[in-house]
Amino acid sequence: MHYSPLIQNLIDSLRGLPGVGPKSAQRMALYLLERNPDAAQSLELSLQQAREKVGRCQSCRTLTEEPICQLCRSERRLRHQLCVVESPSDLLSIEQTGVYQGLYFVLMGHLSPIDGIGPKELGLEQLSARLAQGEVTELILATNPTLEGRTTADYIAQLAAQQGVAVSRLAQGLPMGGELEYVDSATLSFAFSGRKPVDS
Template identity: 55%
Template sequence: MIYPPALEALMAALRCLPGVGQKTAQRMAFQLLQRERDGARQLARSLDQALDELGHCRDCRMFSQGDLCPICASDKRDDALLCVVESPADVAALESHTDYRGRYFVLLGRLSPLDGIGPEELGLARLAERMADAAVQEVIVATNPTVEGEATAHYIAELARAAGIAVTRIAHGVPVGGELEYVDGGTLAHALSGRRQVE
């Protein structure tokens, strides 16, 4: 071991971040200690504060500092629409890039029996309760187009149908500005099967 124990501990802690391996953790630690000590202290304070103050919204499971997140607390949202997503990052993407103004439910994952993630871990019983609310008229399933995401979408669709609620799935296919010759076969097949009438 060529580093002091405190530096080894810092590098090990940084490796918990996605995509951060040993070399990246080392670079980050060196940067924080050599040139960004004030930034490192601010980072530590912000992490402590976030861990102490942030939990999950009781209705949608988004990050929240109270019982309800700002979206669920708003009276300007459409209660008839409930969009189901895998992560808080998906909510941020939809809020930033679309004009969707309904409600959300954040699964905090997707069904993956091999990883021990089943309906309980995703809060699907809570989702069924939300669907039982008379105001909900459409469930929009916005899980990712992976094998696990599709299995999760199917499970949610069955819950919605059992509750007598219309269920839709976000479209997947050729990206705007993309060229067909460069699109992978699975995406192209999905886009073709999900085609719609030109208006």
């Protein structure tokens, strides 16, 4: 069966979401159009507002509609610890464990020269300037245990060493090639509590 161009465009757009295959996209599109037009309108408004108003925190680079996100503004967070993660979803996964009380720096990716992603795209100049201020005494590398994540972590460790900042890495227990957002809370808590210093 062939759908009209507008319906097919909606299905194709939904297929662009992670984990959504053709059948799921088709079901979602038809549900929104046929059974729940109010949800479709609400989704449309939410997407438009988020696209227009959500940007990056000026301090940690996570997604927020405020200049400085709530975590960075909190007086209860430990200012001497800075945890480097690849994405906002990694930040959320760590926050859900409740084991870490420091601040974050979100790379929004990892080093990938083939994709044109270098230090500038990851905000590493901003990270270096932040480390140079002297407030951070421990930099915790929580990049994903993939080849790209480890390469990125090694690069950042060298950057921190130049600023005289101690660097630690999450302990073993994280699966090689895995991603933090899919790791269970108990494993992530263990990885944090058992983090190891990185030799520069």
